[in-house]
Amino acid sequence: MRKPYMRIPYTDVLASPTITPRTATTILGAVAALQEFFKASSAAGSSPSTVVLSGAGISVASGLADYRGPKGTYRVNKTYRPIYYNEFIQNHEARKRYWARSFLGWSTLLKAKPNASHYAVKHLGDLGLVQSVITQNVDSFHSKAHPRLPTLELHGYLRSCVCTSCHKELPRDLFQHELARLNPAWAAFLQEILAAGALDTENPDERRVRGLRTNPDGDVDLPDAPYTTFRYPACPRCLAAPPVVADGSLAKVEVDADGAWKATSTAGILKPAVTMFGENIRPSVKAAAEQAIENAQSLLVLGTSLATYSAWRLAKRAKDRGIPIAVVNIGGIRGEDALFADIDPLQEGSQGVRVELSTDELLPALVERFRLPSSIKAAHEDHDHTAEQHGASVFKDMMS
Numbered sequence: 387m388r389k390p391y392m393r394i395p396y397t398d399v400l401a402s403p404t405i406t407p408r409t410a411t412t413i414l415g416a417v418a419a420l421q422e423f424f425k426a427s428s429a430a431g432s433s434p435s436t437v438v439l440s441g442a443g444i445s446v447a448s449g450l451a452d453y454r455g456p457k458g459t460y461r462v463n464k465t466y467r468p469i470y471y472n473e474f475i476q477n478h479e480a481r482k483r484y485w486a487r488s489f490l491g492w493s494t495l496l497k498a499k500p501n502a503s504h505y506a507v508k509h510l511g512d513l514g515l516v517q518s519v520i521t522q523n524v525d526s527f528h529s530k531a532h533p534r535l536p537t538l539e540l541h542g543y544l545r546s547c548v549c550t551s552c553h554k555e556l557p558r559d560l561f562q563h564e565l566a567r568l569n570p571a572w573a574a575f576l577q578e579i580l581a582a583g584a585l586d587t588e589n590p591d592e593r594r595v596r597g598l599r600t601n602p603d604g605d606v607d608l609p610d611a612p613y614t615t616f617r618y619p620a621c622p623r624c625l626a627a628p629p630v631v632a633d634g635s636l637a638k639v640e641v642d643a644d645g646a647w648k649a650t651s652t653a654g655i656l657k658p659a660v661t662m663f664g665e666n667i668r669p670s671v672k673a674a675a676e677q678a679i680e681n682a683q684s685l686l687v688l689g690t691s692l693a694t695y696s697a698w699r700l701a702k703r704a705k706d707r708g709i710p711i712a713v714v715n716i717g718g719i720r721g722e723d724a725l726f727a728d729i730d731p732l733q734e735g736s737q738g739v740r741v742e743l744s745t746d747e748l749l750p751a752l753v754e755r756f757r758l759p760s761s762i763k764a765a766h767e768d769h770d771h772t773a774e775q776h777g778a779s780v781f782k783d784m785m786s
Contacts, residue, residue, distance in 0.1 A: 400691060400718030406726060406740045407733060416714075416743055417752050422735030423712045424515050424756075427684035434517035435683030438507055439700060441522045441690020443715055447746035448501040448527070471665035474657060475550060478649045479614060486616035488658070489565045490576055492558070494585055495544065500531035503688070506749030508532030513756050517682070520675050522690060522697055524660045538674055540667065540696055542660035549621035551629050551637065551653040561619070561656065568617040568646050617646035624654035667696055679703050687713040688745050692720040701725065712739035714748060 409415040427435050473480045504527045510516040511532055518536040521528050524544050528537040546555040566573040579585060620641050628636045637653035647654060661667050679685065685704040692698045698720050704711055705725055712735075713719060722740075729737045741748065 400693075400720065401722060403713075403715075403718055403722055403740050403742055404726070405742060406729060406731070406738060407735055408731070410735070410739060410741050413743065413748060413751050416739075416741045416748055417755050419735035419739045419741070420712060420748075420752050421755060423684065423686075423710060423739050426710060426736035428515065434511070434514050436510075436516050436686050437678050437682040437684075438510075438516055438519040438686045438688060439521075439690065439697060440507075440519060440528070440688045441692075441697065441715075443689025443691075444503045444745050445501065445523060445525060445527060446689070447503065447744065448498070468663045471662040474662060475655065481618065481655070482616040483613040485565060485618045486569075486572065486611065486613045489562065489569070489572060489616075490579070491585075492562050493576065493580060495525070496559075498525065498527075500527040501746055502750050503745040504528055504531035506745075506753050507688075508535060509753040510749075510756070511535035513753070515756065516686070518678055520678055520700065522694065524658075538671065538678065540661075540671060540675055542658070544658060544660060546659040547656045548659040549624060550655045550657055551624050552621060554621065554623045555659060556622070556656060558658075564619040564645075568619065568644055569615075572616060617642075617644070619645055619656070620647040620651065620654040621656050629653055661696075672696075675700055676703065679707070682709060684710045684712070687711065687715065687719075688749075689715055690719070691715060691717060710736065710738050712741070714739075714741045714743065714745055716742055716744060 405411055407415075407419050410419040424436065469480065469484050474484060507516060507519060507528065508531050511534075516535065518538065519528050519532075520538045520540055522540050524539065524541055526539075526543050526545050528535075529539075545558055547558055547561045548555045566576075620639050624637070624639045625641060628639050631637050631652070638651055639654035640648040640651045642648055679700050680703075682704065685701065687701060690697055692701055701711065702721070702724075711725055713725070719725075726738055726740055
């Protein structure tokens with residue numbers, strides 16, 4: 387009997403937040419509160435001291451669905467569940483289904499660009515207010531928007547695949563080319579739906595009319611699609627030089643006449659370079675995230691409910707250290723009461739901030755406020771920073 391899958395945490399609606407300070411219910415009030423938050427953290431040292439922890443909500447304005455927001459997948463699609471790591475590793479048919487859906491969704495990512503929230507984080511770094519970013523997102527938006535501001539991708543990234551045997555990475559665009567070569571009928575179908583504009587809308591009702599549904603783990607769902615016909619390539623490195631297994635023998639990596647991975651193989655499986663549900667975060671990444679929190683004087687949480695333990699534990703560690711925490715998220719968050727329980731209700735933002743506003747509206751307004759000479763001087767007198775102008779555009783994305 388197959389072992390039941392892990393329970394997905396916090397799929398129900400989380401408790402509504404208590405806004406703090408009480409004046410932070412509007413953009414102007416929230417900007418004032420976050421100014422006080424940054425002033426307090428900047429006063430603790432002469433270098434940027436705030437770490438940003440971001441989640442899927444920061445990309446909603448770009449067209450990417452989140453999981454637990456007002457229109458998140460767990461709210462509107464009660465039957466949805468992501469693919470699990472063990473399921474992907476152990477089940478050839480599950481991999482066919484996963485890669486077929488990801489193949490159809492990948493073209494959207496190629497058109498993707500960061501939005502105003504990501505560029506606002508960049509500008510906060512330019513102004514000397516943010517020292518680094520830890521993101522749960524796998525879309526690479528942060529590193530695209532602010533390549534000079536250090537970004538730690540807690541859950542990996544979509545831009546590459548990685549072999550589960552030799553751990554060598556392969557660029558996702560090259561992998562996409564191989565998928566198209568191995569699956570000409572699927573490739574033709576992709577061209578048809580692109581020409582029909584089925585992937586040009588983020589409206590789920592319109593996509594359902596056209597037989598499509600996009601999930602936030604990055605794929606396009608086609609009801610009753612013949613996923614079993616889909617083929618995917620083997621790791622080219624393992625195919626050329628099969629790895630040695632525990633008993634000292636060589637693993638078996640076999641492909642068909644076209645180069646598609648065969649189920650008789652014992653190695654050479656490529657997976658997206660993301661941390662799948664039920665998979666452990668790489669130890670080096672986990673250690674780096676923990677160290678970033680240890681070095682921070684404050685934590686700014688953006689667009690996440692902190693439902694995943696990997697994110698919650700970082701916020702919990704910041705709380706245990708006694709550093710101020712500011713949360714900008716629409717909807718409740720995990721452990722809301724614990725994070726803000728001991729804050730003076732009359733404080734104006736220096737001890738912590740809880741705001742329920744969209745990041746794409748609030749963060750640019752905050753940047754503009756800090757760009758005023760008096761605000762920059764008050765927040766960070768020992769630094770002279772300039773901010774490079776960037777444009778931001780609406781984004782459509784997939785999460786494979």
